Amino acid sequence: MGRRTLRGQVAVVGIGETTYYRHGQAPDPEFKLALKAILAAAEDAGIDPTEIDGFASYSNDRNDPSRLAAALGTKQLRFSNMQWGGGGGGGAAAVGNAAAAIATGMADCVVVFRALAQGQFARFGQGPQVPTISGDLAMQAPYGLMSPGQRYAMKVIRFMHEHGVEQEALRAIALASYHHAQSNPRAVMNGRPLDEETYDASRWIVEPFHLFDCCMENDGAAALIVVSAERAKDMPHKPSYLLSAAGGSDYRCGAPSHNHPNYASSNFATVAPNLYEMAGLKPSDVDVVQSYENFTGGVMMSLVEHGFFPPEAANDFLKPENLLSRTGQLPLNTSGGNLAECYMHGLELQIEAVRQLRGTSTAQAPDVNVSMVTAGPMVTPVSSLIFGSEATL
Amino acid sequence: MSKYHLPEGMPIPVPENDDLSKPYWEGLRQSKLMVQKCQGCGTYVWGPEWICHQCRSFDLAWEEVAGKGRIYSWERVWHPVHPALKDHGPYIVVLVELPGAQNIRMIGNLLGNPEQEIPIGAEVEVAFEHHNDADPAYSLAHWRLV
Ligand SMILES: [Zn+2]
Numbered sequence: 001m002g003r004r005t006l007r008g009q010v011a012v013v014g015i016g017e018t019t020y021y022r023h024g025q026a027p028d029p030e031f032k033l034a035l036k037a038i039l040a041a042a043e044d045a046g047i048d049p050t051e052i053d054g055f056a057s058y059s060n061d062r063n064d065p066s067r068l069a070a071a072l073g074t075k076q077l078r079f080s081n082m083q084w085g086g087g088g089g090g091g092a093a094a095v096g097n098a099a100a101a102i103a104t105g106m107a108d109c110v111v112v113f114r115a116l117a118q119g120q121f122a123r124f125g126q127g128p129q130v131p132t133i134s135g136d137l138a139m140q141a142p143y144g145l146m147s148p149g150q151r152y153a154m155k156v157i158r159f160m161h162e163h164g165v166e167q168e169a170l171r172a173i174a175l176a177s178y179h180h181a182q183s184n185p186r187a188v189m190n191g192r193p194l195d196e197e198t199y200d201a202s203r204w205i206v207e208p209f210h211l212f213d214c215c216m217e218n219d220g221a222a223a224l225i226v227v228s229a230e231r232a233k234d235m236p237h238k239p240s241y242l243l244s245a246a247g248g249s250d251y252r253c254g255a256p257s258h259n260h261p262n263y264a265s266s267n268f269a270t271v272a273p274n275l276y277e278m279a280g281l282k283p284s285d286v287d288v289v290q291s292y293e294n295f296t297g298g299v300m301m302s303l304v305e306h307g308f309f310p311p312e313a314a315n316d317f318l319k320p321e322n323l324l325s326r327t328g329q330l331p332l333n334t335s336g337g338n339l340a341e342c343y344m345h346g347l348e349l350q351i352e353a354v355r356q357l358r359g360t361s362t363a364q365a366p367d368v369n370v371s372m373v374t375a376g377p378m379v380t381p382v383s384s385l386i387f388g389s390e391a392t393l
Numbered sequence: 394m395s396k397y398h399l400p401e402g403m404p405i406p407v408p409e410n411d412d413l414s415k416p417y418w419e420g421l422r423q424s425k426l427m428v429q430k431c432q433g434c435g436t437y438v439w440g441p442e443w444i445c446h447q448c449r450s451f452d453l454a455w456e457e458v459a460g461k462g463r464i465y466s467w468e469r470v471w472h473p474v475h476p477a478l479k480d481h482g483p484y485i486v487v488l489v490e491l492p493g494a495q496n497i498r499m500i501g502n503l504l505g506n507p508e509q510e511i512p513i514g515a516e517v518e519v520a521f522e523h524h525n526d527a528d529p530a531y532s533l534a535h536w537r538l539v
């Protein structure tokens with residue numbers, strides 16, 4: 001057996017999304033949103049949707065592949081995959097899982113999808129409203145530690161304390177996302193620019209997160225079509241080849257009651273080295289990054305753990321001008337991402353990474369050949385991936 | 394003004410169906426901080442688990458540990474996400490490490506002024522809060538600066 005790798009074996013050839021809505025505002029139920037995004041991705045790929053023979057998702061997506069396959073009338077179902085774990089941590093892993101199925105001959109055409117209608121279902125940012133609570137949550141909820149923001153703020157505070165990171169570093173991440181959303185007509189925050197004064201004056205949600213450090217909650221759906229690299233050559237769009245995908249977390253990351261030994265972390269300590277190893281690349285090879293923003297502090301730690309700068313350099317590196325698409329040294333979240341485009345649990349970031357390789361982003365970075373996505377910081381498992389152009393193969 | 398640090402109406406902690414954490418909650422009722430310790434290798438295991446992550450022994454015993462710790466991290470919550478906390482104002486959650494128990498970490502509220510400065514590394518001691526009139530009755534472990 002030769003070297004086991006996904007590098008260059010598959011490509012994303014179709015991307016699709018519904019209109020992105022404020023939470024509770026989607027006119028369609030969640031299942032219909034999922035169908036629309038999948039059909040849009042199939043159309044973009046120039047394939048008949050009945051050719052889809054695999055489905056991959058994450059974060060306990062409610063839209064069951066068997067129902068989707070039946071509803072779409074696909075010829076057969078060969079791969080039905082759910083990445084364990086909550087939040088957006090499975091976004092890149094789901095693409096990796098789809099790739100693994102294709103590379104090993106288990107499926108030929110896999111759609112990676114995520115759909116959310118939070119008006120139809122519960123919102124993420126609310127605490128549990130139950131009379132009693134048990135397990136790990138019982139160690140936290142009675143003290144008012146309930147929402148995702150509350151769950152991760154202490155990791156970021158500890159990181160900022162250990163490395164002397166200032167609030168302005170987090171602010172730069174928010175400003176970059178909002179800046180990029182202004183040229184993106186799909187973005188929910190298009191037409192709503194953000195400046196430093198507005199950020200500084202915004203209310204605290206939970207220190208160290210101001211309102212603008214927190215992701216939105218939205219309704220919509222997004223989908224990607226993955227096929228073999230060989231087949232991708234004949235498709236209408238320039239293929240985005242998967243150079244690497246990695247998921248997981250480091251030693252005892254899931255230890256209960258905030259006892260992860262490497263606490264002040266986005267949980268990519270082992271995932272990022274695995275990612276670069278499979279791709280055969282280093283941080284300086286990356287042209288553009290989409291880094292999942294549940295909270296800006298998670299982006300900061302994700303960028304550190306993916307090797308773009310050491311923690312001590314966070315204050316110097318994380319300035320808006322370094323993160324802007326056309327001129328910055330590390331174009332970041334060029335669609336507006338979870339903060340300002342749409343919180344589609346990070347699948348909109350994968351789509352943006354593909355657009356950057358196709359040259360069709362609304363905030364296009366120059367000469368993109370290597371396009372990275374990091375998914376779901378601070379949860380476990382997390383995941384990340386690298387797409388490359390044909391030139392990188 | 395509630396007689397408790399946070400308003401009444403928060404979720405009441407109860408042991409799981411398998412009673413894994415039951416000795417901890419029973420300990421709090423008696424103003425004791427009980428945690429698991431591996432009888433095979435002496436490792437403190439927290440939160441509760443069925444196996445020692447260090448030596449894979451299932452022989453874990455519950456032992457009382459001193460309610461003295463250091464602030465490892467903190468957060469000040471301003472935006473309430475539970476109806477009971479609406480209009481309550483900010484409150485502080487601390488993550489406290491226990492040097493007397495191999496630096497295992499526990500979560501609680503930091504008592505005192507909710508807008509106080511919170512020094513990481515500062516010494517704290519436990520403050521038990523008994524909710525005797527809740528159904529079922531339960532107790533929490535808060536922390537205060539020494
Ligand atoms: Zn042991």
